[in-house]
Amino acid sequence: MQLVTTPFGETSASVLRGTLGAREILFLPRHGSDHRVPPHRINYRANLWALRACGAERVLGLAAVGGITARFEPEVLAVPDQIIDYTYGRAHTLYEGDSGDLEHVDLTAPYCERLRRALISACASSGQAVVDEGVYGATQGPRLETAAEILRLERDGCDMVGMTGMPEAALARELGLRYASLAFVVNWAAGKGEGGAITMREIEENLDRCVERVLAVLMAVAELA
Numbered sequence: 617m618q619l620v621t622t623p624f625g626e627t628s629a630s631v632l633r634g635t636l637g638a639r640e641i642l643f644l645p646r647h648g649s650d651h652r653v654p655p656h657r658i659n660y661r662a663n664l665w666a667l668r669a670c671g672a673e674r675v676l677g678l679a680a681v682g683g684i685t686a687r688f689e690p691e692v693l694a695v696p697d698q699i700i701d702y703t704y705g706r707a708h709t710l711y712e713g714d715s716g717d718l719e720h721v722d723l724t725a726p727y728c729e730r731l732r733r734a735l736i737s738a739c740a741s742s743g744q745a746v747v748d749e750g751v752y753g754a755t756q757g758p759r760l761e762t763a764a765e766i767l768r769l770e771r772d773g774c775d776m777v778g779m780t781g782m783p784e785a786a787l788a789r790e791l792g793l794r795y796a797s798l799a800f801v802v803n804w805a806a807g808k809g810e811g812g813a814i815t816m817r818e819i820e821e822n823l824d825r826c827v828e829r830v831l832a833v834l835m836a837v838a839e840l841a
């Protein structure tokens with residue numbers, strides 16, 4: 617376990633060092649070790665900076681999401697290829713104008729394609745069905761969305777919705793880290809399910825049903841990537 621001091625303040629938790637299969641990995645729970653840090657309060661800059669300082673070159677972001685379009689029903693695993701950012705008020709860049717080194721990073725493809733392909737291959741080799749594309753809409757949270765907001769996201773082209781994908785992906789790019797995300801659908805997004813309101817119970821039950829499959833994919837990706 618390593619507590620890292622960063623120029624951006626405190627990380628969500630200490631960085632854990634471990635092994636997955638034969639590979640050495642780092643783990644940093646972005647919501648904190650006791651899951652108390654809400655999505656809008658996560659210090660994304662500190663977390664990614666700390667991972668890089670500990671030697672990370674590639675980052676896999678695990679993402680529980682709500683499903684918007686038909687293919688993204690609960691329990692589906694997905695590797696998104698695009699993002700639309702609806703978040704606000706988050707520290708979203710390393711470039712604050714206090715030094716001369718401004719860079720406008722390219723985010724045409726917000727995820728590293730090689731890492732995405734490794735995740736998709738890992739799904740195949742571990743026998744897990746996966747949707748190998750999709751647009752991730754990043755919302756502010758911590759509340760869930762209104763049904764009208766989800767319809768707007770759908771009109772915009774979003775397939776799934778989550779609260780932590782941005783600014784994480786953009787900051788990873790600014791830091792030169794290769795970044796991809798493994799998403800798992802834990803509920804139908806607001807207004808998309810049959811049952812009316814979204815309950816924490818359904819989210820937790822679907823999450824439980826995804827955990828083993830996500831771990832199987834991570835074991836497999838450790839062999840490949």
Ligand code: HPA
Pocket residue numbers: 680681682683755760761777778779802803804805806
């Ligand atoms: N909306 C936003 N974030 C989420 C959801 C959702 O429905 N489910 C899991 N994370």
